Amino acid sequence: MDIPKDLVESCVKKRLEENQGEFASIESLMEAVFSMNVTESAPSLKIASSATTTREKLAEEIQKLRDERLCKICMEEDACATFVPCGHLACCFECGLALEVCLICRSRIQSCVRTYIS
Ligand SMILES: [Zn+2]
Numbered sequence: 001m002d003i004p005k006d007l008v009e010s011c012v013k014k015r016l017e018e019n020q021g022e023f024a025s026i027e028s029l030m031e032a033v034f035s036m037n038v039t040e041s042a043p044s045l046k047i048a049s050s051a052t053t054t055r056e057k058l059a060e061e062i063q064k065l066r067d068e069r070l071c072k073i074c075m076e077e078d079a080c081a082t083f084v085p086c087g088h089l090a091c092c093f094e095c096g097l098a099l100e101v102c103l104i105c106r107s108r109i110q111s112c113v114r115t116y117i118s
């Protein structure tokens with residue numbers, strides 16, 4: 001049987017903290033260790049798995065945001081050119097300079113403002 005040493009140690013410590021005295025026998029120690037093992041390791045496993053899904057979701061979200069930020073024309077640079085007056089932000093500055101009408105709403109572009117997303 002393989003019982004982690006630190007688990008036994010923390011179990012003994014807990015027992016002493018709770019003022020229940022030393023374990024009367026190795027069996028009662030084992031029992032305490034096993035009950036601790038069940039109650040304390042199960043929820044931490046659950047937390048670990050939900051943390052993974054959260055991380056995966058986060059990575060997905062970041063990827064999505066990155067795609068949305070990409071220039072819709074060259075698909076290489078981040079979109080950073082905001083069209084005036086319509087205010088659309090859909091392409092990089094270099095591509096934006098070459099456009100005469102907004103590629104989203106087709107309204108005439110008066111000027112192109114470099115925008116930084118922090
Ligand atoms: Zn571009």
Ligand SMILES: [Zn+2]
Pocket residue numbers: 083086087088102103104105106107
């Ligand atoms: Zn527009």
